[in-house]
Amino acid sequence: MIRLSNVTHSYDAEPVVEGASLSVEPGEVVGIIGPSGVGKTTLLRIMALFLEPSEGEVELDGEGAWRVDEAERLALRRRVGMVFQEASLFDGTVARNVEYGLRVRRSWPERAREQLRSVVRSSPTPPAVEEALDVVGLRDKLDQEADSLSGGEAQRVSFARALAYEPEFLLLDEPTSDLDPRNTGLIEEAIAAARDRGIGVVVATHDMHQAERVADRVGVLLGDGFTEVGPTETIFEDPTDERTRKFISGELVY
Numbered sequence: 001m002i003r004l005s006n007v008t009h010s011y012d013a014e015p016v017v018e019g020a021s022l023s024v025e026p027g028e029v030v031g032i033i034g035p036s037g038v039g040k041t042t043l044l045r046i047m048a049l050f051l052e053p054s055e056g057e058v059e060l061d062g063e064g065a066w067r068v069d070e071a072e073r074l075a076l077r078r079r080v081g082m083v084f085q086e087a088s089l090f091d092g093t094v095a096r097n098v099e100y101g102l103r104v105r106r107s108w109p110e111r112a113r114e115q116l117r118s119v120v121r122s123s124p125t126p127p128a129v130e131e132a133l134d135v136v137g138l139r140d141k142l143d144q145e146a147d148s149l150s151g152g153e154a155q156r157v158s159f160a161r162a163l164a165y166e167p168e169f170l171l172l173d174e175p176t177s178d179l180d181p182r183n184t185g186l187i188e189e190a191i192a193a194a195r196d197r198g199i200g201v202v203v204a205t206h207d208m209h210q211a212e213r214v215a216d217r218v219g220v221l222l223g224d225g226f227t228e229v230g231p232t233e234t235i236f237e238d239p240t241d242e243r244t245r246k247f248i249s250g251e252l253v254y
């Protein structure tokens with residue numbers, strides 16, 4: 001489980017996020033919704049252990065990520081994958097890009113020799129690469145050059161690369177904000193597939209309807225911290241917090 005307890009973060013004098021608490025278990029999808037600039041990316045970076053919060057605790061299975069030494073923190077970080085808003089693929093084929101996920105897999109270096117053999121030979125394509133591409137519906141694009149993909153396809157390859165990495169937790173930052181409905185649907189199916197594999201998924205999105213479609217639980221980030229975190233149905237149909245209710249109903253406009 002990743003757990004944030006009472007996390008506050010300030011880049012400058014003013015805190016961006018204040019007193020935020022949230023957990024994600026293996027095999028569940030947690031949505032973080034809120035307007036632009038409210039700190040969703042900041043929270044994801046804190047969950048990915050890229051960023052140390054100014055205050056509060058970040059734990060992976062009870063281990064305080066900023067209480068352990070650098071090497072241990074790196075080991076914890078390897079258990080978490082992240083997909084950014086913009087797909088960032090390098091030159092080369094789709095298969096090569098996804099193979100990169102294999103190389104940095106968390107089980108490295110235990111399975112190093114076996115992995116290295118399959119990656120270096122790379123023909124035939126390692127099964128894990130094909131499997132990951134299957135999840136996003138791109139197995140038939142294995143040999144296509146990454147720079148010839150559409151934006152939606154590129155984002156799906158980024159997702160496949162993160163899956164090939166076999167993370168225990170997968171953090172998605174606005175994964176479909178630039179995509180058409182078809183690609184959005186395919187990413188949402190891939191999110192469900194990741195959950196079915198037992199991965200704990202966090203989706204930060206300004207599209208509350210996306211959270212309603214994909215998440216088991218939702219945290220509503222408004223202003224400083226979460227106004228409410230709860231089961232998706234409760235948040236959308238019977239929220240207890242007045243600001244949550246206004247945000248969901250569209251009365252609270254940012």
Ligand SMILES: Nc1ncnc2c1ncn2[C@@H]1O[C@H](COP(=O)(O)OP(=O)(O)OP(=O)(O)O)[C@@H](O)[C@H]1O
Nearest residue numbers: 011012016034035036037038039040041042043206
């Ligand atoms: N590295 C940084 N240095 C200083 N301020 C930052 C930094 N990163 C983010 N901020 C500020 O923190 C606030 C929250 O940004 P963040 O990107 O976390 O929000 P967000 O909810 O993800 O927004 P969006 O949906 O627009 O990406 C913004 O006011 C932003 O300008």
